[in-house]
Amino acid sequence: MERVIAHVDMDAFFAAVEELCRPSLRGRPLLVCGDPDGRSVVSTASYAARRYGVRSGMPVREALKRCPGAVLVPVDGTKYAAASARVYQILQRFSPRVEMASIDEAFLDFSSVPQPLAAAGAMKLAVCRETGLPCSVGVGENKLLAKLGSELRKPDGFSVLTAARFPALFHGRPVEVLPGIGAATAAKLAALGVHTVGELAACSRSHLEQRFGLIGRILHALARGRDDSPVRTREELPAEKSVGHEHTLNRDEVDPGRLRCVLLELCDRVAERMRRRNLEGRTLTCKLRFSDFRTITRARTPPSPFHLPQELFALAASLLQANQGGRALRLLGVSVSGVRPRGGAQLELFPVPGQGGDALWRSLDRISDQFGRGTVRRASCLAIRTPGL
Amino acid sequence: MEGELVRVLCRSGRSGLRPISFTRREQEYRVAAINARWTGREGVHPLHFYALSLEGGGEGVLCFASRSACWYLTALYGDEV
Numbered sequence: 001m002e003r004v005i006a007h008v009d010m011d012a013f014f015a016a017v018e019e020l021c022r023p024s025l026r027g028r029p030l031l032v033c034g035d036p037d038g039r040s041v042v043s044t045a046s047y048a049a050r051r052y053g054v055r056s057g058m059p060v061r062e063a064l065k066r067c068p069g070a071v072l073v074p075v076d077g078t079k080y081a082a083a084s085a086r087v088y089q090i091l092q093r094f095s096p097r098v099e100m101a102s103i104d105e106a107f108l109d110f111s112s113v114p115q116p117l118a119a120a121g122a123m124k125l126a127v128c129r130e131t132g133l134p135c136s137v138g139v140g141e142n143k144l145l146a147k148l149g150s151e152l153r154k155p156d157g158f159s160v161l162t163a164a165r166f167p168a169l170f171h172g173r174p175v176e177v178l179p180g181i182g183a184a185t186a187a188k189l190a191a192l193g194v195h196t197v198g199e200l201a202a203c204s205r206s207h208l209e210q211r212f213g214l215i216g217r218i219l220h221a222l223a224r225g226r227d228d229s230p231v232r233t234r235e236e237l238p239a240e241k242s243v244g245h246e247h248t249l250n251r252d253e254v255d256p257g258r259l260r261c262v263l264l265e266l267c268d269r270v271a272e273r274m275r276r277r278n279l280e281g282r283t284l285t286c287k288l289r290f291s292d293f294r295t296i297t298r299a300r301t302p303p304s305p306f307h308l309p310q311e312l313f314a315l316a317a318s319l320l321q322a323n324q325g326g327r328a329l330r331l332l333g334v335s336v337s338g339v340r341p342r343g344g345a346q347l348e349l350f351p352v353p354g355q356g357g358d359a360l361w362r363s364l365d366r367i368s369d370q371f372g373r374g375t376v377r378r379a380s381c382l383a384i385r386t387p388g389l
Numbered sequence: 390m391e392g393e394l395v396r397v398l399c400r401s402g403r404s405g406l407r408p409i410s411f412t413r414r415e416q417e418y419r420v421a422a423i424n425a426r427w428t429g430r431e432g433v434h435p436l437h438f439y440a441l442s443l444e445g446g447g448e449g450v451l452c453f454a455s456r457s458a459c460w461y462l463t464a465l466y467g468d469e470v
Contacts, residue, residue, distance in 0.1 A: 017425070020424060020425050020440070021424050021425045021440030021448075021450070022424070022440065022448045022466060023424060023442060023448075024442075024446075024448060024466070078427065078429035078430075078436075078438075079425075079427050079429075079438070082427035082428060082429075083425075083427070132425075368432065369432050369433055370432040370433055371431070371432045372430070372431040372432045375432075
């Protein structure tokens with residue numbers, strides 16, 4: 001093998017961290033979810049809960065129907081971030097090239113490491129022993145094969161997946177097993193009569209490019225187990241292309257006033273993240289999920305780039321007003337795309353009073369830094385409860 | 390800092406503070422094991438969390454808030470577990 005890539009996937013990470021903190025939960029069906037009192041979705045289900053058919057992303061209510069004895073534990077991001085940082089520290093001992101793909105998975109490039117398979121095995125042992133958290137490791141010639149390999153024997157598995165074994169193991173499986181192919185792409189492929197990885201591999205590159213454009217080229221490579229993407233360290237990761245935040249409401253909400261409050265808090269949060277990175281954006285997208293789970297996204301691109309909370313809110317509120325249509329919502333989201341470093345924007349000839357600068361917001365940031373988030377809140381939002389926002 | 394203010398007896402060593410017992414509503418809970426520890430933030434001030442198993446079977450989470458130098462019990466799991 002020319003390249004040797006390993007993928008480390010922490011098994012049921014959030015649930016495993018909770019079990020570590022509370023050993024009495026070990027072996028019990030455990031659901032880590034946003035707000036157990038509300039109607040959030042399952043963030044992570046322990047393997048004991050998965051035996052009942054519970055999956056991540058499932059509404060907690062549905063999960064409890066399938067597994068009535070499950071223990072509900074609220075998400076504690078601080079705890080998981082600390083555990084993830086500990087895992088990252090350990091991984092860095094085994095390769096100079098570590099890419100944290102998310103809070104609970106990482107790619108390592110072992111190409112320059114002598115005896116890479118032994119090193120990958122030692123890495124897995126070190127993570128499990130030193131953190132007490134189980135993980136599965138896949139090793140392959142590229143990131144795709146490594147990732148698929150880590151899925152082969154979960155939990156606590158170690159697999160080597162070569163390009164030669166890829167067709168036998170994956171050509172009969174549905175296209176959704178390939179990373180990056182979600183329900184929408186799978187539906188488009190199904191419309192072409194393509195359901196399995198093998199059927200996708202049989203499609204010519206030109207045919208896929210014709211149908212899907214640049215994505216077609218990626219699909220063509222994925223179906224053949226090819227992936228040239230490098231393992232990128234933190235310093236090499238590209239800058240964010242968008243900044244967003246979304247919130248699942250505790251109950252279906254139809255009241256425009258309350259929805260505007262949630263939207264305002266979302267805009268404040270997104271604007272704060274942009275401000276701290278000194279970014280401005282071109283397009284604001286509002287995501288609305290109705291009570292029947294139908295989801296729409298609507299975007300607006302004003303003539304000038306924007307970054308202030310009130311600018312975001314003006315755009316988001318107009319999109320909400322234009323698209324809610326009196327229907328109840330269960331989720332609201334706001335994201336800003338086309339972000340770039342601030343500066344160089346054209347000055348307004350007639351600036352609107354009160355919208356000049358962001359000195360106030362930077363002062364509020366300093367208060368948050370000093371005393372914690374939520375120390376100062378908008379008076380208009382005090383009546384609503386938005387845990388996690 | 391959310392949690393119940395408690396009185397904690399702890400040992401201070403190279404690896405930082407190590408809770409030995411805490412008193413809540415005049416009842417003493419003795420620490421059997423520290424299962425995990427992690428650090429959070431309250432603004433710029435660190436919060437030191439300790440996930441504990443208690444003698445007698447319960448479990449809990451203590452937090453030392455460096456800003457106030459106070460201990461908080463942020464979770465206590467007892468008979469229901």
